[in-house]
Amino acid sequence: MAGFDLEKQHFPLQKIQDVVDLFRGQLTRDGGIDLSLLSIILGTIENALTINRSHTVSKENETKLQPIFPVIEWETIEALHTKFVTIIKSNVDLSKYPEKFATRELVKRVSDVIWGGLTRAFYKDRAHLQSLYSFLTGNKLDCFGVAIGVVAAFQVLGYSDVHLALSEDHAWVVFGENQDQSAEVTWHGKGNEDKRGQPISETVSAKHWLYLNGYPVVCSIEMEVAALVSAANPSITASIDSVEMGSLQQELLWLLHDMGHLAKYPMALGNLADLEEICETPGRPPPLNLLTEGVQSAEQYYKNQHIYPYTYLGGHLYRIGDYRKALKAWACASDVIKNYDYNREDEEIYKEFIEIANDLLPNVMKHVSLDPESLRFDTEAYANFLRFYDGICQWEEGSPTPVLHTVWAKQFVFSLGKFDSRIRKCVQIHADGVEDESSSSDSNSEDENEENCDVNANGIVKDSLVVKDVIVKKPCGRKPKAKRRRFG
Numbered sequence: 206m207a208g209f210d211l212e213k214q215h216f217p218l219q220k221i222q223d224v225v226d227l228f229r230g231q232l233t234r235d236g237g238i239d240l241s242l243l244s245i246i247l248g249t250i251e252n253a254l255t256i257n258r259s260h261t262v263s264k265e266n267e268t269k270l271q272p273i274f275p276v277i278e279w280e281t282i283e284a285l286h287t288k289f290v291t292i293i294k295s296n297v298d299l300s301k302y303p304e305k306f307a308t309r310e311l312v313k314r315v316s317d318v319i320w321g322g323l324t325r326a327f328y329k330d331r332a333h334l335q336s337l338y339s340f341l342t343g344n345k346l347d348c349f350g351v352a353i354g355v356v357a358a359f360q361v362l363g364y365s366d367v368h369l370a371l372s373e374d375h376a377w378v379v380f381g382e383n384q385d386q387s388a389e390v391t392w393h394g395k396g397n398e399d400k401r402g403q404p405i406s407e408t409v410s411a412k413h414w415l416y417l418n419g420y421p422v423v424c425s426i427e428m429e430v431a432a433l434v435s436a437a438n439p440s441i442t443a444s445i446d447s448v449e450m451g452s453l454q455q456e457l458l459w460l461l462h463d464m465g466h467l468a469k470y471p472m473a474l475g476n477l478a479d480l481e482e483i484c485e486t487p488g489r490p491p492p493l494n495l496l497t498e499g500v501q502s503a504e505q506y507y508k509n510q511h512i513y514p515y516t517y518l519g520g521h522l523y524r525i526g527d528y529r530k531a532l533k534a535w536a537c538a539s540d541v542i543k544n545y546d547y548n549r550e551d552e553e554i555y556k557e558f559i560e561i562a563n564d565l566l567p568n569v570m571k572h573v574s575l576d577p578e579s580l581r582f583d584t585e586a587y588a589n590f591l592r593f594y595d596g597i598c599q600w601e602e603g604s605p606t607p608v609l610h611t612v613w614a615k616q617f618v619f620s621l622g623k624f625d626s627r628i629r630k631c632v633q634i635h636a637d638g639v640e641d642e643s644s645s646s647d648s649n650s651e652d653e654n655e656e657n658c659d660v661n662a663n664g665i666v667k668d669s670l671v672v673k674d675v676i677v678k679k680p681c682g683r684k685p686k687a688k689r690r691r692f693g
């Protein structure tokens with residue numbers, strides 16, 4: 206079929222299933238995925254469900270009491286897609302770049318074209334600035350949006366070697382015949398000069414959380430779709446989310462998950478787990494399984510250099526009240542951060558640890574009562590508590606920027622004092638790690654940490670238990686939910 210006839214069939218998009226079917230069509234057809242098309246579609250829907258909620262409801266939805274959903278016409282999408290293609294093709298003179306693969310000069314040029322399309326001053330931390338819809342209708346993009354825009358632009362120009370590289374708080378591109386070249390294409394944080402066009406060298410990424418010590422998520426085209434979907438933002442206000450947008454994001458992430466495209470993307474697994482915690486999908490495994498997959502993915506593909514898999518897991522366990530396992534997950538997060546040097550561009554992960562040490566942990570220690578089963582009398586919990594703080598101290602050691610200050614010390618003393626004095630005698634402190642009586646003393650501490658971090662060691666059920674006839678469905682809706690982090 207010519208042009209977009211395959212996609213056109215799905216229009217007008219009137220319900221979540223129409224969008225899922227279109228994405229499935231894109232992800233399964235061998236004619237290649239059109240990132241700019243998908244970004245425009247997702248951004249158009251997000252805009253209608255969060256910013257401009259005054260849309261007509263289709264007859265079909267009105268009668269069936271379906272969740273409200275805008276009617277998206279093909280012409281709207283096609284016009285924006287043509288505009289993007291025109292902007293890119295008219296600003297990049299390909300005759301100057303005869304090579305088959307992208308060059309650093311071309312990457313810088315394309316980044317400049319996206320950059321040049323942005324209004325001078327705008328609040329870059331605002332929500333809904335991550336899609337090409339925002340770029341094309343409002344000339345605004347957040348730092349993630351610029352990066353994905355560059356990758357989409359290279360697709361329009363016919364290159365297949367330029368791909369998105371993602372850390373936990375930054376994005377850039379890899380390119381070249383062997384994907385061995387890298388370049389900054391967007392800015393990071395506030396008050397930092399952008400380094401667009403520069404390579405991300407070994408020295409820049411070594412011991413630097415912003416570059417995950419050289420273990421970023423390097424996306425396939427399908428993983429770039431997963432990044433687009435992860436970056437969708439269902440929030441209408443700080444406290445109200447669009448149920449329809451959240452469901453669409455959840456269904457698209459399950460589609461990508463079932464196709465294996467989240468296997469190397471721990472943060473997308475975490476995002477899906479958070480959505481499942483808010484509103485579980487009948488017949489799907491529980492959030493804990495997804496979070497375990499995320500931890501195992503980071504261990505298997507990224508040399509366990511990522512923090513978020515453990516703080517996603519710890520946050521969930523905390524919210525469901527499993528404080529022992531939450532503490533273990535946070536200690537594992539600390540085991541990872543201790544090998545990094547903290548510097549001024551790492552504020553996001555600093556805030557993550559501040560929240561755990563000065564808010565979540567003190568709450569845990571307040572919660573635990575005099576009940577003998579509680580954490581206060583648990584040697585392994587105490588060992589994990591010490592491991593958590595020891596990792597933060599090691600993080601600070603050798604860093605150009607200090608981490609700890611009096612607030613940390615006050616909260617440490619508060620939480621420490623909550624542990625019963627008798628168990629403090631049972632814990633042996635070894636130079637390279639902390640182990641309590643119960644764990645075997647012969648394994649070396651590295652295995653010890655690995656073993657402690659293996660969430661499966663707690664016998665977490667691998668496969669979800671679905672009662673044959675009845676699928677247990679908990680009511681969706683009002684429960685404490687994960688705080689949405691800034692996406693880039």
Ligand SMILES: FC(F)c1nnc(N2CCN(c3ncnc4sc(CC(F)(F)F)cc34)CC2)s1
Nearest residue numbers: 349373374375376435472513516517690692693
């Ligand atoms: F519980 C904690 F671990 C977290 N909860 N939400 C977290 N997010 C939410 C979503 N999120 C992400 N989710 C998927 N992919 C990416 S790529 C990226 C860096 C940048 F934006 F490209 F610069 C961020 C990010 C950032 C981290 S961490």
